[in-house]
Amino acid sequence: MTPKRKKRLLLIALMVAGVGIAAGFALKAFNENLMFFYTPSDIVAGKAPVDHPIRAGGLVTTGSVKRQADGLTVRFDITDNAETVTIQYTGILPDLFREGQGIVALGELGKDQMFVASEVLAKHDENYMPPEVADALQATHEAGVKGAADTVK
Amino acid sequence: MFNNFFHKMASPRYFYNISGQLIPWLAAACMALFLAGLYYGLVKAPPDYQQGDSYRIMFIHVPAAWMSMFIYVVMAVAGAIGLIWHIKLAEVMAISSASIGASFTFLALVTGSIWGKPMWGTWWVWDARLTSELILLFLYLGVIALYNAIDDKRTAARAVAILALVGVVNIPIIHYSVEWWNTLHQGPTVTKLDKPSIHLSMLIPLLLMAFAFKLYYAFVVLMRARCEVLERERHTGWVRELAETK
Numbered sequence: 001m002t003p004k005r006k007k008r009l010l011l012i013a014l015m016v017a018g019v020g021i022a023a024g025f026a027l028k029a030f031n032e033n034l035m036f037f038y039t040p041s042d043i044v045a046g047k048a049p050v051d052h053p054i055r056a057g058g059l060v061t062t063g064s065v066k067r068q069a070d071g072l073t074v075r076f077d078i079t080d081n082a083e084t085v086t087i088q089y090t091g092i093l094p095d096l097f098r099e100g101q102g103i104v105a106l107g108e109l110g111k112d113q114m115f116v117a118s119e120v121l122a123k124h125d126e127n128y129m130p131p132e133v134a135d136a137l138q139a140t141h142e143a144g145v146k147g148a149a150d151t152v153k
Numbered sequence: 154m155f156n157n158f159f160h161k162m163a164s165p166r167y168f169y170n171i172s173g174q175l176i177p178w179l180a181a182a183c184m185a186l187f188l189a190g191l192y193y194g195l196v197k198a199p200p201d202y203q204q205g206d207s208y209r210i211m212f213i214h215v216p217a218a219w220m221s222m223f224i225y226v227v228m229a230v231a232g233a234i235g236l237i238w239h240i241k242l243a244e245v246m247a248i249s250s251a252s253i254g255a256s257f258t259f260l261a262l263v264t265g266s267i268w269g270k271p272m273w274g275t276w277w278v279w280d281a282r283l284t285s286e287l288i289l290l291f292l293y294l295g296v297i298a299l300y301n302a303i304d305d306k307r308t309a310a311r312a313v314a315i316l317a318l319v320g321v322v323n324i325p326i327i328h329y330s331v332e333w334w335n336t337l338h339q340g341p342t343v344t345k346l347d348k349p350s351i352h353l354s355m356l357i358p359l360l361l362m363a364f365a366f367k368l369y370y371a372f373v374v375l376m377r378a379r380c381e382v383l384e385r386e387r388h389t390g391w392v393r394e395l396a397e398t399k
Contacts, residue, residue, distance in 0.1 A: 027326070031334075037337075070399065094273060124203075124272055124273070127342070130200065133201035
């Protein structure tokens, strides 16, 4: 490689590294703003602003979904397996909404820690499988749980 | 000898001849893989346990998104080679890749949006993955616009290479966005290191489609590069000869 080409290679490497470092610092500075939603732990810890539009995301707790008397309003808990936040939402829920499913809700956190959502989005996980496999997984899981319970007895 | 081979490969005339022979083979292989991928993806693969049949759009969406990033890296590397060694063919390959990459990025955004409406409940959200992919589209469009804004094609190629190299920082951001930040977009399925979370019957058509898209890029970029080579070399003897014999 001629000295001239070496110099150009070095310049390009420096430029790419410089841009990379600058972008790294910028993204670090805006880290909070780049988070799409707050987790229940953030909300319980008081990191999320009150009476200000934010998003909350987590898994819908099994058995927590309760329809209210008007038939459209629904209340449910979301969890990140550490803390839990209750969400109230009036409207049509997306197809993938179900207990155990990840969701992201847009709304405001009240002073009573009740999150009133104006929009609920389902968050899909990265797993793809045929229904039979899902059933089989469920069955082995249940068998495992039962087996464990029997051993305790 | 090794050096010699590269010099030969980089000669526009040699490239024009060899690529002309390669294109039909690449195109045929692409079609075969594409048909196989579509057959296994749309007919053979079982429906998903949660999404039913709607998940099948990923056989287009995921390979298109992979290609959008892959082509950008190819473009930036070719641009760098053009800048350092002043190889004309590298400049040609860089600019010929831009519009194909832009098309794949657009395809990934559109198919993702169509899938997002029934599954997430929205066409678009400004989360880190979607936003960084949109920036990628703007980078491609910027590259194309910059190239066309400068009349001297060698100067234009250098300007474009610098823009492409600056934008390359976006590629790791797109890839890791779903891990670094909370996003609505799900995390990686195929590239994560522990056990794959996609069933084999769905993974096979996905990989078939991915290879079909790679081959599509290979033959289309060669076709575009051939046109670009002819235009740039139009005053040379061999192109005139070619024009006279045809």
